[in-house]
Amino acid sequence: MSATAHPVPVVQALGLTKRFQGLVSVDGVSFSIAANEILGLIGPNGAGKTTLVNMIGGTIAPSAGELLFEGKPITDAPVHRRAHAGIGRTFQVMKPFPGMTALENVTVGALFGRDGGLKDMGKAREAARGWLEFTGLGRRIDTRADELGGPDRKRLEFAKALALRPKLLLLDEVMAGLNPVEVDEVIELIKAVRGRGVALLVIEHVVKAIRRLSDRVMVLHHGQKIAEGDPASVLSDPRVVEAYLGKKRT
Amino acid sequence: MMNKKTSIAAAIAVALLASVPLFGSDVVVQFGIDALSMATLAQAWNLMGGFTGYPSFGNSVFYGLGAYGTAIAMTKFGMPFGVGLAAGVAAATSCAALVGLPILRLRGPYFAIATLGVNGAMAEIVSNLRIAGADVGLVLPLTRNDASFYELSLALLVFCTGCVAWAATSRFGMGLVAIREDEAAASTMGVNATLYKVAAFVLAAAFTAVAGGIHAYWSTFIDPASAFDSTLNVRMVIMCVFGGPGTVFGPVVGSFILSAIYEVLAAQISTAAALLFGVVIVVAVIFMPKGLADLVQQAPGVGWRYFVRNIRENGI
Ligand SMILES: Nc1ncnc2c1ncn2[C@@H]1O[C@H](COP(=O)(O)OP(=O)(O)OP(=O)(O)O)[C@@H](O)[C@H]1O
Ligand SMILES: [Mg+2]
Numbered sequence: 024m025s026a027t028a029h030p031v032p033v034v035q036a037l038g039l040t041k042r043f044q045g046l047v048s049v050d051g052v053s054f055s056i057a058a059n060e061i062l063g064l065i066g067p068n069g070a071g072k073t074t075l076v077n078m079i080g081g082t083i084a085p086s087a088g089e090l091l092f093e094g095k096p097i098t099d100a101p102v103h104r105r106a107h108a109g110i111g112r113t114f115q116v117m118k119p120f121p122g123m124t125a126l127e128n129v130t131v132g133a134l135f136g137r138d139g140g141l142k143d144m145g146k147a148r149e150a151a152r153g154w155l156e157f158t159g160l161g162r163r164i165d166t167r168a169d170e171l172g173g174p175d176r177k178r179l180e181f182a183k184a185l186a187l188r189p190k191l192l193l194l195d196e197v198m199a200g201l202n203p204v205e206v207d208e209v210i211e212l213i214k215a216v217r218g219r220g221v222a223l224l225v226i227e228h229v230v231k232a233i234r235r236l237s238d239r240v241m242v243l244h245h246g247q248k249i250a251e252g253d254p255a256s257v258l259s260d261p262r263v264v265e266a267y268l269g270k271k272r273t
Numbered sequence: 274m275m276n277k278k279t280s281i282a283a284a285i286a287v288a289l290l291a292s293v294p295l296f297g298s299d300v301v302v303q304f305g306i307d308a309l310s311m312a313t314l315a316q317a318w319n320l321m322g323g324f325t326g327y328p329s330f331g332n333s334v335f336y337g338l339g340a341y342g343t344a345i346a347m348t349k350f351g352m353p354f355g356v357g358l359a360a361g362v363a364a365a366t367s368c369a370a371l372v373g374l375p376i377l378r379l380r381g382p383y384f385a386i387a388t389l390g391v392n393g394a395m396a397e398i399v400s401n402l403r404i405a406g407a408d409v410g411l412v413l414p415l416t417r418n419d420a421s422f423y424e425l426s427l428a429l430l431v432f433c434t435g436c437v438a439w440a441a442t443s444r445f446g447m448g449l450v451a452i453r454e455d456e457a458a459a460s461t462m463g464v465n466a467t468l469y470k471v472a473a474f475v476l477a478a479a480f481t482a483v484a485g486g487i488h489a490y491w492s493t494f495i496d497p498a499s500a501f502d503s504t505l506n507v508r509m510v511i512m513c514v515f516g517g518p519g520t521v522f523g524p525v526v527g528s529f530i531l532s533a534i535y536e537v538l539a540a541q542i543s544t545a546a547a548l549l550f551g552v553v554i555v556v557a558v559i560f561m562p563k564g565l566a567d568l569v570q571q572a573p574g575v576g577w578r579y580f581v582r583n584i585r586e587n588g589i
Contacts, residue, residue: 082457106463118461120454131451134444135463142444187462 031094032057033191033222034079034110039088041074041246048074050246051088056191061213061223063237063254065230067266071246072226073115076193079224080112081105092191109137111189113180115196115226119168125179126164129154129186136187151186158182158212174205181209185216192216193224198232210235234258242266283434283522290427294420302419306491308532309426310484314505315512315524316433317480322510323518324437324446325473326453327377330506331388332481334372334395335365337500339482340489341399344411347490349404358486365482366475368395373474377467380456389503396501410496413489422491429487430525433480438521449473450519515557517566527565559584 032055041049049071056062066072077083079090081102090098092108100108111132120128129151134140141147155161158178163171171179177197184192194213198206210232217223227233233240233254240257242250244266250257257263290309294302314336322328342361346352352360376387400408440446448469451459460466489495516527531553538549560580561568572579 080461082461101465101467102457102460103463103465106461112461114458114461118455118458120451120458122454123450127447131447131459131464132462134447137463140444140463144442144444144447147444183458183462 030058032091033060033093034224035091035094036075036079037089037091039075039078039090040086041071041078041083042086047246049078049085049243052243052246052248053088054241054248054251056222056224058190058222059217059220060238061217061225061236063233063240064224064226064243065228065233065240066243070243072243073195074246075243076112076195076224076226079105079191079193080110103135106136106187107139109188109190110193111136111184111187111191112193113184113195113197115199117176117180119171119176119179119183121169122167124165124167125155125160125171125182126151128168128179129182132183132186133188137189140187151182154182154186157185157215159208173200174202177201177209181212189221191222191224193226195226196228198227198229206232230258279522287427287431291424294423299419302423304532304536306419306423306426308529309423309430310488311508311512311532312525312528313426313430313433313484314481314509315516315528316430316437317477317484318506318509319437319513319518319520319524320440320449320473320477323513323520323524324440324449324453325470327470327474328381328385328510329388329474329477330385330503330510331372331391332477332509333501333503333506334368334388334392335478335481336485336488336505337392337395337399337497337502338365338368338478339485340495340500341411342482343486344406344413344489344495345404347413348411354486354490357490358483361482361486362479365478365485369475369478370471373471374467377470377474392501392503392506396497399501400497406496408497410494410499413493413495415493416490419491422487425487426484429480429483434521434525436476436480441521445469445472453519511554515554515564517564520564520566523564523566530565562586 035055037053038051039049040047040051052075054062064072074083078085081100085098089096092105092110097105097108120131126148130147133147133150134142134144141150152164155164158181160175160178160182163175168176168179181197198209201209206229213223213225213236225233225236237254239252240254241248242257242263249266250260250263293305297305314332318329318332339361342364343354343357346357346360347354372391376384379387440449448459448464451462451464452466452469456466485500512528512531513524515531516525517523534553535550542549560583562583568579575582
């Protein structure tokens, strides 16, 4: 096995664990995502998906385990340093800058972001405009974030994360609440993002989307990884069907 | 943000203000010194409270440190005024950095309460310092030249407002506003929130300290109660919020107007002035909770309905 056959993964988690007052939300989860790869993450409500994303993004500290980004440890790195390294994310409970326009929202990502961002206001605005076009918000550039409707807020959340030019993008249920047409749009957007060489962790309850997008799928249940592999076999794994899909149908 | 028209209007306003000592009476110039100083304090408060979303009740600490730094350097070490100001700024900015690091972790009311505590503690410390004249205070060398103090106060306000105008359109200011709007989201976008908050706090401390130093020299006497006066901080908040927090000119215009109203009330009916002033504030908060700046921007379009809408949104 040569080094080139197994390049350093973009992100690698080793036994990540999070305990909230004794309750284990994420229980020794290990995984890695290669450059340009889409890892789908599914699991029932409360399985620990968002907690896992929060540990990668740095908004909560793991109780145990280790996290490597491009081979370097970042387990204790502050949130902004991870953004500088190239980790972008969306929030399941969206976090727009409510009093700013859509353009200003996205400009923040371009102005800061990876390697400290573009620094120049004019260039950052230009880049932000591009990302708003890309996510289909081109016409809402001057609308305040708190005046945007649900689907547009999702697009904004996506555009902000993209504007920081991530190498790894963590998407926490960006399709929730969207209609089938909008879901298809987002799937195309995600594919286009991957086409630009970004690695993605995609959390979705929309199984159809996970099946269409993912190179690999990982399943969490009660904080533990219960399955991982190619979409077809994981989604037909009896344990997964019982833990997740079965429950979903009832 | 600062277009040509605003720049020209601002330049004319500064020129007019600068000419006041040429024809204004002593009373007018003295009122001007206070009003300009108050506007600077409101503008400095605006950096933290308006742009960054951290309502500080510790800015009076920086004012007091600026006053005491200047007074101690001048009276105990025979330093010139300029060196005194530098000493005051050094004391205030170090305090802002040291205190800011731990308390800027707190949000909203917790931050406000913590800063209030710092003010009380600092007044206590100073009133036990022999070099600071303990609780008796310090008397500074007398130089009664109101016109120079006036121009100095104006220069400080112009410089402070210039910095805020720069911040409003810069990457730095964008980072501060992002922190105010959603701190977790700002960090996730790569904003070093701790660094930015401390930097804004230190900048606010510097301007506040210079205002304190100028005022100490002008009034020639300071003691702990007047230098570390938390009601002064309350006035900074009121003037900034009345004018429009997070805007460039709101706090300046707001504090000019409120200072003028107070002066008129005090001259007409000295006893009830404070009470009436309080009524003015309450009415302003009910009818225009977003400040003058928002009123000027929104009201021309919707007229009196602007006030109705505000009252509705406030749930009154
Ligand atoms: N800050 C917190 N404090 C205490 N418990 C928490 C906290 N955050 C999450 N939890 C708990 O951790 C568990 C996992 O939550 P998490 O939000 O990660 O689930 P999820 O898989 O994202 O669920 P969903 O599909 O509903 O978004 C839940 O039991 C939740 O109650
Ligand atoms: Mg979740």
